[in-house]
Amino acid sequence: MTRNDMFTESTRKPTRPTRPRYLPPHLRPQNANAVFTDADTPELTRPRYNRFSSPQTALNSSGRGRGPTPWFTNRQKPNLDDEKFDELEVIDDTAAGTNETNFGAYEDIPVQASGENIPPPVQTFAEIDLGDVLKQNIKRCKFLKPTPIQRHAIPVVVAGRDLMACAQTGSGKTAAFCFPIICGVLKNRLLLSSPAGSQVACPLALILAPTRELSCQIHKEAKKFAYRTGVKIVVAYGGTPISQQFRNIEKGVDILVATPGRLVDMIERTRLSLRMIKYLALDEADRMLDMGFEPQIRKIVEKMGMPPPGTRQTMLFSATFPDEIQKLASDFLSAYVFLAVGRVGSSTDLIVQRVEIVQDMDKSNHLLNLLHAQKSNGSRSKHPLTLVFVETKRGADELELWLSRNAFPAIAIHGGKVQMEREQALRSFKRGATPILVATDVASRGLDIPHVAHVINFDLPKNIDDYVHRIGRTGRAGNCGLATAFFSDKNLPLAKSLAELMRESNQEVPSWLSHYAENSSFSGGGWAKRVGGKFGGYDFRKGFPSGNESNYHSSTHNDTHPVPATGDYYAAASASTQTFLGSAGIYADPCTTSANADYLFGSNENLDGAGAHGYAYSYGQVVASGWE
Ligand SMILES: Nc1ncnc2c1ncn2[C@@H]1O[C@H](COP(=O)(O)OP(=O)(O)OP(=O)(O)O)[C@@H](O)[C@H]1O
Numbered sequence: 182m183t184r185n186d187m188f189t190e191s192t193r194k195p196t197r198p199t200r201p202r203y204l205p206p207h208l209r210p211q212n213a214n215a216v217f218t219d220a221d222t223p224e225l226t227r228p229r230y231n232r233f234s235s236p237q238t239a240l241n242s243s244g245r246g247r248g249p250t251p252w253f254t255n256r257q258k259p260n261l262d263d264e265k266f267d268e269l270e271v272i273d274d275t276a277a278g279t280n281e282t283n284f285g286a287y288e289d290i291p292v293q294a295s296g297e298n299i300p301p302p303v304q305t306f307a308e309i310d311l312g313d314v315l316k317q318n319i320k321r322c323k324f325l326k327p328t329p330i331q332r333h334a335i336p337v338v339v340a341g342r343d344l345m346a347c348a349q350t351g352s353g354k355t356a357a358f359c360f361p362i363i364c365g366v367l368k369n370r371l372l373l374s375s376p377a378g379s380q381v382a383c384p385l386a387l388i389l390a391p392t393r394e395l396s397c398q399i400h401k402e403a404k405k406f407a408y409r410t411g412v413k414i415v416v417a418y419g420g421t422p423i424s425q426q427f428r429n430i431e432k433g434v435d436i437l438v439a440t441p442g443r444l445v446d447m448i449e450r451t452r453l454s455l456r457m458i459k460y461l462a463l464d465e466a467d468r469m470l471d472m473g474f475e476p477q478i479r480k481i482v483e484k485m486g487m488p489p490p491g492t493r494q495t496m497l498f499s500a501t502f503p504d505e506i507q508k509l510a511s512d513f514l515s516a517y518v519f520l521a522v523g524r525v526g527s528s529t530d531l532i533v534q535r536v537e538i539v540q541d542m543d544k545s546n547h548l549l550n551l552l553h554a555q556k557s558n559g560s561r562s563k564h565p566l567t568l569v570f571v572e573t574k575r576g577a578d579e580l581e582l583w584l585s586r587n588a589f590p591a592i593a594i595h596g597g598k599v600q601m602e603r604e605q606a607l608r609s610f611k612r613g614a615t616p617i618l619v620a621t622d623v624a625s626r627g628l629d630i631p632h633v634a635h636v637i638n639f640d641l642p643k644n645i646d647d648y649v650h651r652i653g654r655t656g657r658a659g660n661c662g663l664a665t666a667f668f669s670d671k672n673l674p675l676a677k678s679l680a681e682l683m684r685e686s687n688q689e690v691p692s693w694l695s696h697y698a699e700n701s702s703f704s705g706g707g708w709a710k711r712v713g714g715k716f717g718g719y720d721f722r723k724g725f726p727s728g729n730e731s732n733y734h735s736s737t738h739n740d741t742h743p744v745p746a747t748g749d750y751y752a753a754a755s756a757s758t759q760t761f762l763g764s765a766g767i768y769a770d771p772c773t774t775s776a777n778a779d780y781l782f783g784s785n786e787n788l789d790g791a792g793a794h795g796y797a798y799s800y801g802q803v804v805a806s807g808w809e
Pocket residue numbers: 280282284323324325326327328331348349350351352353354355356499500626627628629653654657658
């Protein structure tokens with residue numbers, strides 16, 4: 182009998198109602214008001230309805246209403262294990278196809294590994310002992326080859342080592358921690374079992390993520406990877422009824438994906454215990470350990486019964502890792518391997534980055550002009566998916582309204598909306614129904630939305646790391662994308678780090694930005710401050726003045742291909758346009774499956790960048806950045 186069998190056997194019989202609508206006392210929420218204590222759940226103070234939802238439905242969605250009881254309705258839903266793989270968003274489960282990605286673009290990325298006795302990387306999934314079922318699922322997902330981060334990280338974790346890993350946005354970090362966790366759970370769950378009669382759910386693995394949407398996404402991905410393995414994966418996040426999430430964990434949970442606030446809530450209600458945790462993964466780890474989340478994460482990891490480092494395995498992943506956060510994070514790790522794929526905190530060359538000077542009062546009109554130009558260059562009337570980042574929730578709402586009034590279908594997502602609205606906004610954007618998403622930083626990290634063609638920083642973030650994550654919503658999985666930033670007087674502190682980041686990513690840096698950067702005394706925080714040497718793979722342990730670098734063996738693996746063309750991306754683009762146009766699946770019409778590279782960017786007639794629309798750049802002419 183497995184640990185989960187024991188758990189479900191011990192709890193299911195007495196708790197399963199024989200008549201609908203009876204809720205056994207021990208399953209009733211102990212404190213209905215405490216349902217909404219997640220750190221990223223400010224909804225309690227907000228109105229309970231808006232133009233997306235009637236007051237009644239909003240009330241029910243929050244878990245406080247007395248409408249149809251979600252508890253029983255959901256009981257009738259099929260068990261996750263019953264779901265078909267294609268219902269988990271994989272269209273074809275033959276091994277023949279390929280995932281529509283171009284990870285060849287990452288082949289030439291330098292990888293640096295440091296630490297002691299580093300397990301060697303692999304070239305194929307077949308080389309790793311992941312088990313037959315998981316390997317089948319990898320084929321079903323059409324992941325033909327591991328990405329660089331997967332090649333290096335998976336063997337490290339499978340070998341039982343702790344890991345701090347930094348790899349560029351969209352380069353496959355989710356699978357890099359999910360595969361070894363699922364594989365480890367499969368191996369361990371027959372050995373580990375909850376104490377007999379336990380009524381508390383005891384997952385073997387915990388994956389923490391900073392936002393609800395990201396938790397949902399990881400959960401969905403992990404379920405695909407764990408299809409037919411019997412591994413039970415449950416998600417818990419704020420803004421939705423906790424009672425349903427209790428029900429889910431009661432059915433058995435091997436891997437729990439959670440946001441920190443909801444997790445603490447569940448533990449404090451003594452319905453969940455971390456004492457069996459064997460694997461702990463922090464996605465967006467630097468965000469999880471910055472000032473906003475750090476106390477809560479420390480509480481979870483150090484004060485809530487989780488086995489200590491060395492007993493559990495800990496994995497930290499992000500695209501950015503400031504050294505002060507690395508120092509904090511090292512408290513949670515034991516004899517870990519540090520991996521840097523590409524430059525720490527760097528952006529990918531696959532994203533063409535543009536910066537324009539636009540003062541605050543001109544931004545709305547400038548955005549409209551830009552969108553008109555983008556639209557008129559498309560071969561159809563449909564808009565490419567465009568993600569616009571703003572600083573404040575209010576700003577997001579105002580811009581949504583402005584764009585909608587000006588015939589650009591837009592929808593906003595921010596932390597001031599109830600969860601149902603947030604999810605609805607994301608769905609509507611993904612479908613292309615509202616192809617412009619106006620977002621605060623709630624959407625800046627981790628979200629993997631296919632076909633986002635353009636990220637616009639209407640308001641630049643204060644920190645260069647946030648910029649890296651924001652623009653990383655495009656140019657994913659080896660495909661190319663475009664990022665435009667409106668730079669105003671307020672952004673002078675960012676000039677230096679932005680110019681350096683752009684240079685490192687082989688982007689054209691406008692002369693005015695170089696000028697600001699040279700005369701700036703600001704570092705912009707994060708990246709510019711922390712990257713010391715030429716190669717940006719930077720393990721902070723090597724930087725300790727008293728540290729003994731020889732304790733940390735590092736190796737740099739340069740794959741065979743040269744680094745993509747540097748310098749003038751227009752020139753590079755001319756050479757590669759044909760390839761790009763031929764393989765531009767990413768620019769497929771979001772509402773159909775037909776690829777149409779001209780759709781966003783038009784033809785390559787005007788590669789000299791002359792401002793056909795009176796801008797610094799012409800948005801009909803953006804092409805790939807020199808890779809094939
Ligand atoms: N080996 C692979 N082959 C093909 N596609 C892959 C592979 N690994 C991951 N992908 C796909 O690449 C996309 C990006 O992966 P993922 O979301 O894990 O990136 P990430 O590195 O976590 O990005 P971020 O830093 O933004 O969180 C996903 O759509 C995923 O399905």
